[in-house]
Amino acid sequence: MSDLDWSSASAIAEAVSSRKVPALDVVNGVLTRIEKHNPVLNAFTDVLAERARAKATKVDSAIARGEKLGPLAGVPFAVKNLFDVEGLPTRAGSKINRTRAAATRDAPLIERLEAAGAILVGALNMGEYAYDFTGENIHDGPSRNPHDVTRMTGGSSGGSGGAVGGGLVPLALGSDTNGSIRVPASFCGVFGLKPTYGRLSRARSFPFVPSFDHLGPFARTARDLAAAYDAMQGPDADDAACVDRPIELVSPLLDQGLGDLRIALAGGYFQKNLFPEAKEAIARITKALPLSREVELPEAMRARSAAYVISTCEGASLHLDRLRTRPNDFDPAVRDRLFAGAMIPAPLVDRAQKFRRWYRAQVLELFKSVDVIIAPATPCMAPKLGQTTFVLDGVELPVRANIGIHTQPISFIGLPVVVVPVPLEPMPMGVQIIAAPWREDTALRVAHALEQTGAVLAKRPKGF
Amino acid sequence: MPADLDTYIDTVAEALALPVEEAWKPTIRANLDVSLKMAWMVQEFPLPDEIEPASIYRV
Numbered sequence: 028m029s030d031l032d033w034s035s036a037s038a039i040a041e042a043v044s045s046r047k048v049p050a051l052d053v054v055n056g057v058l059t060r061i062e063k064h065n066p067v068l069n070a071f072t073d074v075l076a077e078r079a080r081a082k083a084t085k086v087d088s089a090i091a092r093g094e095k096l097g098p099l100a101g102v103p104f105a106v107k108n109l110f111d112v113e114g115l116p117t118r119a120g121s122k123i124n125r126t127r128a129a130a131t132r133d134a135p136l137i138e139r140l141e142a143a144g145a146i147l148v149g150a151l152n153m154g155e156y157a158y159d160f161t162g163e164n165i166h167d168g169p170s171r172n173p174h175d176v177t178r179m180t181g182g183s184s185g186g187s188g189g190a191v192g193g194g195l196v197p198l199a200l201g202s203d204t205n206g207s208i209r210v211p212a213s214f215c216g217v218f219g220l221k222p223t224y225g226r227l228s229r230a231r232s233f234p235f236v237p238s239f240d241h242l243g244p245f246a247r248t249a250r251d252l253a254a255a256y257d258a259m260q261g262p263d264a265d266d267a268a269c270v271d272r273p274i275e276l277v278s279p280l281l282d283q284g285l286g287d288l289r290i291a292l293a294g295g296y297f298q299k300n301l302f303p304e305a306k307e308a309i310a311r312i313t314k315a316l317p318l319s320r321e322v323e324l325p326e327a328m329r330a331r332s333a334a335y336v337i338s339t340c341e342g343a344s345l346h347l348d349r350l351r352t353r354p355n356d357f358d359p360a361v362r363d364r365l366f367a368g369a370m371i372p373a374p375l376v377d378r379a380q381k382f383r384r385w386y387r388a389q390v391l392e393l394f395k396s397v398d399v400i401i402a403p404a405t406p407c408m409a410p411k412l413g414q415t416t417f418v419l420d421g422v423e424l425p426v427r428a429n430i431g432i433h434t435q436p437i438s439f440i441g442l443p444v445v446v447v448p449v450p451l452e453p454m455p456m457g458v459q460i461i462a463a464p465w466r467e468d469t470a471l472r473v474a475h476a477l478e479q480t481g482a483v484l485a486k487r488p489k490g491f
Numbered sequence: 492m493p494a495d496l497d498t499y500i501d502t503v504a505e506a507l508a509l510p511v512e513e514a515w516k517p518t519i520r521a522n523l524d525v526s527l528k529m530a531w532m533v534q535e536f537p538l539p540d541e542i543e544p545a546s547i548y549r550v
Binding site: 238326328329332333335336339347350351354359360362363364366367368369370371372375376377378379380381382383384385387428440 | 527
Protein backbone atom coordinates (compact mmCIF):
# COMPACT_ATOMS: atom_id res chain seq x y z
CA MET A 28 0.00 0.00 0.00
CA SER A 29 1.48 3.31 -0.99
CA ASP A 30 -0.18 5.40 1.69
CA LEU A 31 -1.33 3.50 4.71
CA ASP A 32 -2.14 6.73 6.55
CA TRP A 33 -4.97 7.70 4.27
CA SER A 34 -6.06 4.26 3.06
CA SER A 35 -9.71 3.34 3.13
CA ALA A 36 -10.92 0.54 5.39
CA SER A 37 -11.66 -1.55 2.30
CA ALA A 38 -8.10 -1.10 0.97
CA ILE A 39 -6.61 -2.01 4.34
CA ALA A 40 -8.78 -5.13 4.60
CA GLU A 41 -7.78 -6.19 1.10
CA ALA A 42 -4.09 -5.63 1.83
CA VAL A 43 -4.23 -7.49 5.15
CA SER A 44 -6.29 -10.39 3.81
CA SER A 45 -3.95 -10.85 0.85
CA ARG A 46 -0.89 -10.74 3.15
CA LYS A 47 0.51 -7.61 1.51
CA VAL A 48 0.61 -5.89 4.90
CA PRO A 49 0.44 -7.52 8.35
CA ALA A 50 -2.40 -6.28 10.56
CA LEU A 51 0.21 -5.59 13.23
CA ASP A 52 1.97 -3.12 10.91
CA VAL A 53 -1.35 -1.39 10.25
CA VAL A 54 -2.08 -1.09 13.96
CA ASN A 55 1.43 0.12 14.77
CA GLY A 56 1.13 2.72 12.04
CA VAL A 57 -2.16 3.94 13.46
CA LEU A 58 -0.77 4.08 16.99
CA THR A 59 2.15 6.15 15.75
CA ARG A 60 -0.21 8.56 13.99
CA ILE A 61 -2.33 8.87 17.11
CA GLU A 62 0.78 9.61 19.15
CA LYS A 63 1.83 12.26 16.64
CA HIS A 64 -1.47 14.02 15.98
CA ASN A 65 -3.68 13.43 18.97
CA PRO A 66 -1.97 16.01 21.18
CA VAL A 67 -3.33 18.59 18.72
CA LEU A 68 -6.61 17.01 17.61
CA ASN A 69 -7.60 15.73 21.06
CA ALA A 70 -9.77 13.12 19.37
CA PHE A 71 -8.82 10.16 21.57
CA THR A 72 -9.48 9.98 25.30
CA ASP A 73 -8.22 6.39 25.61
CA VAL A 74 -5.74 4.52 23.44
CA LEU A 75 -5.85 0.73 23.71
CA ALA A 76 -2.44 -0.10 22.29
CA GLU A 77 -1.94 -3.42 24.05
CA ARG A 78 -5.40 -4.71 23.19
CA ALA A 79 -5.06 -3.57 19.56
CA ARG A 80 -1.68 -5.21 19.10
CA ALA A 81 -2.93 -8.45 20.63
CA LYS A 82 -5.94 -8.50 18.31
CA ALA A 83 -3.75 -7.68 15.29
CA THR A 84 -1.48 -10.58 16.14
CA LYS A 85 -4.52 -12.88 16.26
CA VAL A 86 -5.68 -11.58 12.88
CA ASP A 87 -2.25 -12.20 11.35
CA SER A 88 -2.12 -15.70 12.86
CA ALA A 89 -5.55 -16.54 11.49
CA ILE A 90 -4.52 -15.37 8.03
CA ALA A 91 -1.32 -17.37 8.26
CA ARG A 92 -3.43 -20.44 9.03
CA GLY A 93 -5.41 -19.79 5.89
CA GLU A 94 -8.58 -18.82 7.68
CA LYS A 95 -11.04 -16.60 5.85
CA LEU A 96 -11.52 -13.38 7.78
CA GLY A 97 -14.34 -10.89 7.55
CA PRO A 98 -14.57 -7.89 5.24
CA LEU A 99 -12.87 -5.60 7.79
CA ALA A 100 -9.79 -7.74 8.44
CA GLY A 101 -7.12 -5.67 10.15
CA VAL A 102 -9.07 -2.39 9.96
CA PRO A 103 -8.40 -0.18 12.98
CA PHE A 104 -11.41 1.62 14.43
CA ALA A 105 -12.31 3.68 17.47
CA VAL A 106 -15.55 4.44 19.31
CA LYS A 107 -17.08 7.45 21.00
CA ASN A 108 -16.51 7.01 24.71
CA LEU A 109 -20.18 6.29 25.36
CA PHE A 110 -19.77 2.73 24.05
CA ASP A 111 -18.95 0.11 26.67
CA VAL A 112 -15.36 -1.02 26.22
CA GLU A 113 -14.26 -3.88 28.43
CA GLY A 114 -11.96 -2.56 31.16
CA LEU A 115 -12.94 1.12 30.82
CA PRO A 116 -15.63 3.08 32.65
CA THR A 117 -18.19 4.31 30.11
CA ARG A 118 -17.69 8.05 30.47
CA ALA A 119 -20.07 9.57 27.93
CA GLY A 120 -17.86 12.66 28.01
CA SER A 121 -18.74 13.37 31.63
CA LYS A 122 -16.83 13.81 34.85
CA ILE A 123 -19.48 11.96 36.82
CA ASN A 124 -19.28 8.67 34.88
CA ARG A 125 -15.53 8.39 35.47
CA THR A 126 -16.29 6.87 38.85
CA ARG A 127 -18.44 4.10 37.34
CA ALA A 128 -17.16 0.55 37.42
CA ALA A 129 -15.27 -0.51 34.34
CA ALA A 130 -17.40 -2.23 31.69
CA THR A 131 -17.09 -5.99 31.78
CA ARG A 132 -17.98 -6.54 28.12
CA ASP A 133 -17.76 -4.58 24.88
CA ALA A 134 -20.84 -3.09 23.27
CA PRO A 135 -22.36 -5.43 20.67
CA LEU A 136 -21.44 -3.12 17.79
CA ILE A 137 -17.78 -3.41 18.83
CA GLU A 138 -18.14 -7.18 19.06
CA ARG A 139 -19.70 -7.32 15.60
CA LEU A 140 -17.01 -5.15 14.00
CA GLU A 141 -14.30 -7.26 15.63
CA ALA A 142 -16.05 -10.41 14.43
CA ALA A 143 -15.65 -8.96 10.93
CA GLY A 144 -11.91 -8.63 11.57
CA ALA A 145 -11.72 -4.97 12.66
CA ILE A 146 -9.45 -3.90 15.53
CA LEU A 147 -10.48 -1.50 18.29
CA VAL A 148 -7.70 1.01 19.03
CA GLY A 149 -9.37 3.41 21.45
CA ALA A 150 -12.19 5.56 22.74
CA LEU A 151 -12.98 9.04 21.47
CA ASN A 152 -13.72 12.47 22.86
CA MET A 153 -17.32 13.68 22.84
CA GLY A 154 -19.62 16.38 24.13
CA GLU A 155 -20.76 15.80 27.71
CA TYR A 156 -23.56 13.24 27.81
CA ALA A 157 -23.98 13.76 24.05
CA TYR A 158 -25.93 16.97 24.67
CA ASP A 159 -23.74 19.05 22.38
CA PHE A 160 -23.27 20.25 18.80
CA THR A 161 -19.78 21.75 19.16
CA GLY A 162 -17.34 18.99 20.17
CA GLU A 163 -16.11 21.16 23.03
CA ASN A 164 -15.77 19.13 26.21
CA ILE A 165 -15.16 20.98 29.45
CA HIS A 166 -13.51 17.99 31.14
CA ASP A 167 -11.38 16.54 28.32
CA GLY A 168 -10.84 19.73 26.31
CA PRO A 169 -12.23 20.42 22.84
CA SER A 170 -11.68 18.04 19.99
CA ARG A 171 -10.09 20.01 17.13
CA ASN A 172 -10.92 20.02 13.45
CA PRO A 173 -8.13 18.53 11.29
CA HIS A 174 -8.90 20.98 8.45
CA ASP A 175 -8.27 23.93 10.79
CA VAL A 176 -7.34 23.17 14.36
CA THR A 177 -8.71 26.50 15.54
CA ARG A 178 -12.20 25.30 14.60
CA MET A 179 -14.81 22.98 16.09
CA THR A 180 -15.23 19.38 15.01
CA GLY A 181 -18.93 19.58 15.73
CA GLY A 182 -20.63 17.41 18.26
CA SER A 183 -21.33 15.46 20.04
CA SER A 184 -19.28 12.77 18.24
CA GLY A 185 -16.48 15.30 17.75
CA GLY A 186 -13.64 12.88 18.42
CA SER A 187 -15.12 10.45 15.88
CA GLY A 188 -15.25 13.11 13.16
CA GLY A 189 -11.77 14.43 13.98
CA ALA A 190 -10.17 10.98 14.15
CA VAL A 191 -11.51 9.88 10.76
CA GLY A 192 -11.09 13.31 9.13
CA GLY A 193 -7.50 13.54 10.36
CA GLY A 194 -6.63 10.05 9.17
CA LEU A 195 -5.97 8.63 12.64
CA VAL A 196 -8.37 5.78 11.93
CA PRO A 197 -10.29 4.87 8.78
CA LEU A 198 -13.42 4.03 10.71
CA ALA A 199 -15.12 5.25 13.89
CA LEU A 200 -18.45 4.90 15.63
CA GLY A 201 -20.55 7.66 17.11
CA SER A 202 -24.07 8.35 18.24
CA ASP A 203 -26.72 10.62 16.74
CA THR A 204 -29.67 11.90 18.73
CA ASN A 205 -30.26 15.30 17.16
CA GLY A 206 -27.41 15.26 14.64
CA SER A 207 -24.34 14.10 16.52
CA ILE A 208 -23.03 11.95 13.67
CA ARG A 209 -24.16 14.24 10.87
CA VAL A 210 -22.80 17.51 12.29
CA PRO A 211 -19.20 16.32 12.90
CA ALA A 212 -19.24 14.47 9.57
CA SER A 213 -20.17 17.77 7.92
CA PHE A 214 -17.59 19.86 9.77
CA CYS A 215 -14.74 17.34 9.46
CA GLY A 216 -15.36 16.46 5.81
CA VAL A 217 -16.12 12.75 6.12
CA PHE A 218 -19.01 10.38 5.46
CA GLY A 219 -21.42 9.57 8.27
CA LEU A 220 -24.43 7.26 8.53
CA LYS A 221 -27.31 7.66 10.92
CA PRO A 222 -29.24 4.44 10.31
CA THR A 223 -32.97 3.92 10.70
CA TYR A 224 -34.05 4.07 14.36
CA GLY A 225 -34.03 0.52 15.68
CA ARG A 226 -31.69 -0.90 13.02
CA LEU A 227 -28.39 -1.04 14.97
CA SER A 228 -28.23 -2.22 18.57
CA ARG A 229 -27.56 0.43 21.20
CA ALA A 230 -27.05 -2.12 23.96
CA ARG A 231 -24.17 -1.38 26.32
CA SER A 232 -23.90 2.25 25.24
CA PHE A 233 -24.76 5.23 27.42
CA PRO A 234 -28.12 6.77 26.43
CA PHE A 235 -29.19 10.38 26.04
CA VAL A 236 -32.71 10.48 24.57
CA PRO A 237 -33.65 6.83 24.20
CA SER A 238 -36.63 7.47 21.93
CA PHE A 239 -34.31 8.97 19.32
CA ASP A 240 -30.80 7.75 20.04
CA HIS A 241 -29.01 6.08 17.12
CA LEU A 242 -25.51 4.63 16.78
CA GLY A 243 -23.64 4.63 13.49
CA PRO A 244 -20.34 4.80 11.60
CA PHE A 245 -18.01 7.49 10.21
CA ALA A 246 -15.67 6.71 7.29
CA ARG A 247 -13.80 8.33 4.43
CA THR A 248 -15.67 6.51 1.66
CA ALA A 249 -19.27 5.45 1.15
CA ARG A 250 -18.07 1.88 0.60
CA ASP A 251 -16.42 1.81 4.03
CA LEU A 252 -19.57 3.20 5.61
CA ALA A 253 -21.57 0.41 3.96
CA ALA A 254 -19.09 -2.28 5.03
CA ALA A 255 -19.21 -1.14 8.66
CA TYR A 256 -23.00 -0.90 8.61
CA ASP A 257 -23.32 -4.38 7.13
CA ALA A 258 -21.02 -5.83 9.78
CA MET A 259 -23.09 -4.30 12.57
CA GLN A 260 -26.61 -5.17 11.39
CA GLY A 261 -28.80 -7.73 13.09
CA PRO A 262 -31.38 -8.06 15.86
CA ASP A 263 -30.33 -7.73 19.48
CA ALA A 264 -32.71 -8.56 22.32
CA ASP A 265 -30.60 -6.44 24.67
CA ASP A 266 -31.84 -3.23 23.02
CA ALA A 267 -35.60 -2.87 23.39
CA ALA A 268 -35.78 -0.66 20.30
CA CYS A 269 -33.65 -2.88 18.06
CA VAL A 270 -35.97 -4.48 15.53
CA ASP A 271 -36.27 -8.16 14.79
CA ARG A 272 -35.55 -7.62 11.13
CA PRO A 273 -33.30 -9.73 8.95
CA ILE A 274 -29.94 -8.42 7.83
CA GLU A 275 -30.21 -6.59 4.52
CA LEU A 276 -26.70 -6.12 3.15
CA VAL A 277 -26.13 -2.84 1.37
CA SER A 278 -22.53 -3.28 0.15
CA PRO A 279 -23.50 -5.47 -2.82
CA LEU A 280 -25.95 -2.78 -3.97
CA LEU A 281 -23.57 0.18 -3.96
CA ASP A 282 -22.54 -0.01 -7.60
CA GLN A 283 -26.04 0.01 -9.05
CA GLY A 284 -25.74 3.69 -9.89
CA LEU A 285 -28.60 6.11 -9.65
CA GLY A 286 -30.78 4.19 -12.10
CA ASP A 287 -34.25 5.59 -11.99
CA LEU A 288 -34.08 6.80 -8.41
CA ARG A 289 -36.42 9.71 -7.72
CA ILE A 290 -34.25 12.34 -6.05
CA ALA A 291 -35.79 15.45 -4.54
CA LEU A 292 -34.44 18.59 -2.93
CA ALA A 293 -35.85 19.67 0.42
CA GLY A 294 -37.33 23.13 0.02
CA GLY A 295 -38.94 25.58 2.41
CA TYR A 296 -37.43 25.32 5.90
CA PHE A 297 -34.33 23.56 4.55
CA GLN A 298 -33.45 26.41 2.22
CA LYS A 299 -33.44 28.95 5.02
CA ASN A 300 -30.83 29.70 7.68
CA LEU A 301 -27.89 28.89 5.43
CA PHE A 302 -24.52 30.53 5.08
CA PRO A 303 -23.29 30.93 1.47
CA GLU A 304 -21.03 27.89 1.81
CA ALA A 305 -23.99 25.67 2.70
CA LYS A 306 -25.86 26.94 -0.34
CA GLU A 307 -22.78 26.21 -2.45
CA ALA A 308 -22.57 22.67 -1.08
CA ILE A 309 -26.20 22.03 -1.94
CA ALA A 310 -25.73 23.58 -5.39
CA ARG A 311 -22.82 21.25 -6.14
CA ILE A 312 -24.83 18.20 -5.10
CA THR A 313 -27.94 19.17 -7.02
CA LYS A 314 -25.82 19.82 -10.12
CA ALA A 315 -24.34 16.32 -9.86
CA LEU A 316 -27.69 14.56 -9.43
CA PRO A 317 -30.77 14.18 -11.65
CA LEU A 318 -33.24 15.96 -9.39
CA SER A 319 -36.85 15.17 -10.12
CA ARG A 320 -38.54 17.76 -7.94
CA GLU A 321 -38.51 19.87 -4.81
CA VAL A 322 -40.46 18.72 -1.77
CA GLU A 323 -41.38 20.45 1.43
CA LEU A 324 -41.36 18.63 4.72
CA PRO A 325 -44.53 20.03 6.26
CA GLU A 326 -44.18 21.94 9.53
CA ALA A 327 -40.44 21.28 9.71
CA MET A 328 -39.85 24.26 12.00
CA ARG A 329 -42.50 22.99 14.41
CA ALA A 330 -40.92 19.56 14.13
CA ARG A 331 -37.59 20.98 15.19
CA SER A 332 -39.33 22.56 18.17
CA ALA A 333 -40.95 19.26 19.11
CA ALA A 334 -37.58 17.50 18.82
CA TYR A 335 -35.99 20.13 21.03
CA VAL A 336 -38.68 19.79 23.70
CA ILE A 337 -38.71 15.99 23.78
CA SER A 338 -34.94 15.88 23.75
CA THR A 339 -34.37 18.20 26.67
CA CYS A 340 -37.16 16.66 28.73
CA GLU A 341 -36.21 13.03 28.07
CA GLY A 342 -32.55 13.91 28.72
CA ALA A 343 -33.49 15.57 32.00
CA SER A 344 -35.45 12.51 33.04
CA LEU A 345 -32.36 10.35 32.43
CA HIS A 346 -30.13 12.62 34.52
CA LEU A 347 -32.56 13.69 37.24
CA ASP A 348 -30.79 11.86 40.02
CA ARG A 349 -27.36 13.15 38.96
CA LEU A 350 -28.81 16.68 38.77
CA ARG A 351 -30.02 16.28 42.33
CA THR A 352 -26.83 14.86 43.77
CA ARG A 353 -23.90 16.12 41.66
CA PRO A 354 -24.98 19.31 39.87
CA ASN A 355 -21.55 20.88 40.24
CA ASP A 356 -19.90 18.04 38.35
CA PHE A 357 -21.79 18.77 35.11
CA ASP A 358 -20.65 21.20 32.45
CA PRO A 359 -22.80 24.18 33.54
CA ALA A 360 -24.06 24.66 29.98
CA VAL A 361 -25.35 21.09 29.94
CA ARG A 362 -26.63 21.15 33.50
CA ASP A 363 -28.69 24.31 33.05
CA ARG A 364 -30.34 23.01 29.87
CA LEU A 365 -31.19 19.78 31.65
CA PHE A 366 -32.61 21.68 34.62
CA ALA A 367 -34.81 23.60 32.19
CA GLY A 368 -35.83 20.35 30.51
CA ALA A 369 -36.95 18.92 33.83
CA MET A 370 -39.28 21.88 34.28
CA ILE A 371 -41.31 21.64 31.07
CA PRO A 372 -44.91 20.75 31.95
CA ALA A 373 -45.75 17.15 31.06
CA PRO A 374 -48.77 17.94 28.83
CA LEU A 375 -46.55 20.02 26.54
CA VAL A 376 -44.10 17.15 26.21
CA ASP A 377 -46.88 14.68 25.51
CA ARG A 378 -48.19 17.03 22.85
CA ALA A 379 -44.77 17.13 21.22
CA GLN A 380 -44.76 13.32 21.17
CA LYS A 381 -48.16 13.29 19.48
CA PHE A 382 -47.02 15.90 16.99
CA ARG A 383 -44.07 13.64 16.19
CA ARG A 384 -46.49 10.90 15.13
CA TRP A 385 -48.40 13.31 12.89
CA TYR A 386 -45.22 14.76 11.35
CA ARG A 387 -43.71 11.37 10.69
CA ALA A 388 -46.84 10.27 8.81
CA GLN A 389 -46.61 13.37 6.59
CA VAL A 390 -42.93 12.77 5.82
CA LEU A 391 -43.49 9.08 5.07
CA GLU A 392 -46.17 10.16 2.61
CA LEU A 393 -43.49 12.08 0.70
CA PHE A 394 -41.50 8.89 0.28
CA LYS A 395 -44.30 7.40 -1.82
CA SER A 396 -43.22 9.70 -4.64
CA VAL A 397 -39.49 10.14 -3.98
CA ASP A 398 -36.65 7.80 -2.98
CA VAL A 399 -34.22 10.25 -1.40
CA ILE A 400 -34.34 13.85 -0.24
CA ILE A 401 -31.30 16.14 -0.32
CA ALA A 402 -30.94 18.69 2.50
CA PRO A 403 -28.17 20.70 4.14
CA ALA A 404 -26.44 19.03 7.08
CA THR A 405 -25.29 22.16 8.87
CA PRO A 406 -26.00 25.84 8.28
CA CYS A 407 -22.30 26.72 8.06
CA MET A 408 -18.72 25.46 7.99
CA ALA A 409 -17.17 24.64 11.34
CA PRO A 410 -17.21 27.71 13.61
CA LYS A 411 -14.16 28.74 15.59
CA LEU A 412 -13.61 27.04 18.94
CA GLY A 413 -15.22 29.12 21.64
CA GLN A 414 -17.46 30.96 19.18
CA THR A 415 -20.82 31.46 20.86
CA THR A 416 -22.95 33.25 18.25
CA PHE A 417 -23.39 33.52 14.50
CA VAL A 418 -25.69 35.51 12.24
CA LEU A 419 -28.23 33.49 10.31
CA ASP A 420 -30.55 35.26 7.88
CA GLY A 421 -29.69 38.54 9.59
CA VAL A 422 -30.41 37.33 13.12
CA GLU A 423 -27.69 36.76 15.73
CA LEU A 424 -28.24 33.34 17.29
CA PRO A 425 -26.43 31.07 19.76
CA VAL A 426 -24.14 28.65 17.88
CA ARG A 427 -24.61 25.75 20.27
CA ALA A 428 -28.39 25.64 19.95
CA ASN A 429 -28.59 26.23 16.21
CA ILE A 430 -25.97 24.08 14.50
CA GLY A 431 -28.49 21.25 14.35
CA ILE A 432 -31.42 23.12 12.89
CA HIS A 433 -31.34 21.02 9.71
CA THR A 434 -30.64 17.68 11.39
CA GLN A 435 -33.15 17.80 14.26
CA PRO A 436 -36.32 17.56 12.16
CA ILE A 437 -35.01 14.28 10.66
CA SER A 438 -33.52 12.36 13.55
CA PHE A 439 -36.53 12.41 15.81
CA ILE A 440 -38.60 10.52 13.26
CA GLY A 441 -35.94 7.88 12.80
CA LEU A 442 -35.13 8.18 9.10
CA PRO A 443 -31.81 6.86 7.75
CA VAL A 444 -29.44 9.61 6.57
CA VAL A 445 -26.01 9.60 4.97
CA VAL A 446 -23.96 12.78 5.20
CA VAL A 447 -21.57 13.28 2.30
CA PRO A 448 -18.58 15.68 2.35
CA VAL A 449 -18.39 18.44 -0.25
CA PRO A 450 -14.75 19.61 -0.50
CA LEU A 451 -15.10 23.38 -0.32
CA GLU A 452 -12.45 25.91 0.72
CA PRO A 453 -11.36 26.67 3.33
CA MET A 454 -13.45 24.00 5.03
CA PRO A 455 -15.61 21.06 3.90
CA MET A 456 -19.39 21.09 4.17
CA GLY A 457 -21.75 18.16 4.53
CA VAL A 458 -25.04 17.46 2.79
CA GLN A 459 -27.73 15.07 4.02
CA ILE A 460 -29.10 12.28 1.82
CA ILE A 461 -32.32 11.23 3.53
CA ALA A 462 -34.13 7.99 2.72
CA ALA A 463 -37.27 6.14 3.80
CA PRO A 464 -37.04 3.83 6.84
CA TRP A 465 -34.85 0.75 6.20
CA ARG A 466 -33.56 2.16 2.90
CA GLU A 467 -29.98 2.77 3.94
CA ASP A 468 -29.11 1.05 0.68
CA THR A 469 -30.67 3.84 -1.35
CA ALA A 470 -28.97 6.65 0.57
CA LEU A 471 -25.61 4.88 0.35
CA ARG A 472 -26.06 4.21 -3.39
CA VAL A 473 -26.54 7.93 -3.97
CA ALA A 474 -23.55 8.75 -1.74
CA HIS A 475 -21.39 6.29 -3.64
CA ALA A 476 -22.56 7.60 -7.02
CA LEU A 477 -21.76 11.16 -5.95
CA GLU A 478 -18.32 10.03 -4.85
CA GLN A 479 -17.73 8.54 -8.30
CA THR A 480 -18.52 11.88 -9.93
CA GLY A 481 -16.04 13.70 -7.67
CA ALA A 482 -18.74 15.97 -6.30
CA VAL A 483 -18.11 14.56 -2.84
CA LEU A 484 -14.77 13.58 -1.38
CA ALA A 485 -13.22 13.12 2.05
CA LYS A 486 -10.31 15.42 1.31
CA ARG A 487 -7.06 14.91 3.18
CA PRO A 488 -6.32 17.92 5.41
CA LYS A 489 -2.98 19.69 5.01
CA GLY A 490 -0.44 18.42 7.54
CA PHE A 491 -2.24 15.10 8.06
CA MET B 492 -46.61 30.39 30.04
CA PRO B 493 -46.02 31.43 33.66
CA ALA B 494 -45.80 35.20 34.09
CA ASP B 495 -43.00 34.86 36.60
CA LEU B 496 -40.56 32.21 35.47
CA ASP B 497 -38.31 32.68 38.49
CA THR B 498 -41.14 31.74 40.84
CA TYR B 499 -42.03 28.82 38.59
CA ILE B 500 -38.39 27.62 38.61
CA ASP B 501 -38.30 27.80 42.42
CA THR B 502 -41.55 25.88 42.73
CA VAL B 503 -40.64 23.09 40.31
CA ALA B 504 -37.12 22.82 41.68
CA GLU B 505 -38.58 22.27 45.13
CA ALA B 506 -41.11 19.73 43.83
CA LEU B 507 -38.37 17.77 42.05
CA ALA B 508 -35.78 18.29 44.82
CA LEU B 509 -33.41 19.97 42.39
CA PRO B 510 -30.72 22.03 44.14
CA VAL B 511 -30.85 25.09 41.87
CA GLU B 512 -28.41 27.75 43.01
CA GLU B 513 -29.23 31.42 42.62
CA ALA B 514 -26.32 32.00 40.23
CA TRP B 515 -27.59 29.34 37.84
CA LYS B 516 -31.08 30.80 37.50
CA PRO B 517 -30.47 33.29 34.67
CA THR B 518 -29.24 30.52 32.36
CA ILE B 519 -31.92 28.09 33.45
CA ARG B 520 -34.52 30.77 32.92
CA ALA B 521 -33.18 31.58 29.43
CA ASN B 522 -33.22 27.89 28.48
CA LEU B 523 -36.65 27.33 29.95
CA ASP B 524 -37.99 30.39 28.16
CA VAL B 525 -36.80 28.99 24.80
CA SER B 526 -38.11 25.51 25.61
CA LEU B 527 -41.53 26.78 26.60
CA LYS B 528 -41.81 28.94 23.48
CA MET B 529 -40.99 25.91 21.38
CA ALA B 530 -43.39 23.73 23.34
CA TRP B 531 -46.20 26.24 22.86
CA MET B 532 -45.46 26.44 19.14
CA VAL B 533 -46.16 22.71 19.01
CA GLN B 534 -49.15 22.99 21.36
CA GLU B 535 -50.82 25.49 19.05
CA PHE B 536 -50.83 23.03 16.15
CA PRO B 537 -54.22 21.32 15.86
CA LEU B 538 -54.05 17.55 16.19
CA PRO B 539 -56.90 15.03 16.26
CA ASP B 540 -57.86 13.80 19.73
CA GLU B 541 -57.27 10.23 18.61
CA ILE B 542 -53.61 10.69 17.71
CA GLU B 543 -51.18 8.68 19.80
CA PRO B 544 -47.71 9.69 20.93
CA ALA B 545 -44.74 8.30 19.05
CA SER B 546 -41.90 6.68 20.86
CA ILE B 547 -40.61 3.55 19.18
CA TYR B 548 -41.14 3.11 15.46
CA ARG B 549 -42.33 0.07 13.67
CA VAL B 550 -42.83 0.05 9.92
